[in-house]
Amino acid sequence: MNAQTKESQSQITPEGAVSLLKEGNARFRENRKADRDLMVQVSQTAGGQYPFATILSCIDSRVSAELIFDQGVGDIFSARVAGNIVNEDLLGSMEFACKLAGTKVIVVLGHTSCGAVKGACDDAKLGNLTVLVSKIKPAVEAVTQPEDPKMRNSKNLDFVDRVAEMNVKLTIEDIRRKSRVLQDMEEFGEIQIRGAMYDIKSGKVTFMD
Secondary structure, eight states: OOOOOHHHHHTOOHHHHHHHHHHHHHHHHTTOOOOOOHHHHHHHTTTOOOOSEEEEEOOOTTOOHHHHTTOOTTSEEEEEOGGGOOOHHHHHHHHIIIIITOOOEEEEEEETTOHHHHHHHTTOOOTTHHHHHHTTHHHHHHOOOOOOGGGSSTTOHHHHHHHHHHHHHHHHHHHHHHOHHHHHHHHTTSOEEEEEEEOTTTOOEEEOO
16 A cells, blocks of 8 residues: 555545545554555655645544544644643644644544543542643533532542543544634535544544534
8 A cells, every 4th residue: 555645645535544544544454454555655655745645533542543533644733732632732733733734524533431521520640641631621511411420530430431522522623713724615515524532452443523
């Protein structure tokens, strides 16, 4: 499998980009990697890069976008930060990726048993981490069930996962609200902005509607 070229990238639609990611995750789960020579792809991309997708995911060591979507050198931009939140630097990176480098989809990828989300559920405080988890707190507050405070913490993994999913949705809202560039591209059909959740037990990525 060759690396993406300007021509192959231009032929991929936003819907097609999502399909490529879904197909890659299916290969990952079935342990049948695409036939590619990564060093050949290194050579092929030396003069330029033409990724088809941008993935904003958590820094969690179990959630490497290149691996779980079975992608090679030059296929995706991978932006990673604890709790897959968004800020100005990440927005600028995504604007570059889509407007200037031509990617067709932004995927905000949350995952089950997320440590950053657990920290937000427990109102954790530790140096700069305090500021980071505060950005996930709106997702904690948006998940109204259960009401019992004793059940609204990191020990309740069902609650944690529902907060993680809500955090993905709120991050997408932030992207649309804070980046006119990306909002316009989505409205004109040039890109899609999608949410997804990765299950650390099964390896499956489930895209949100």
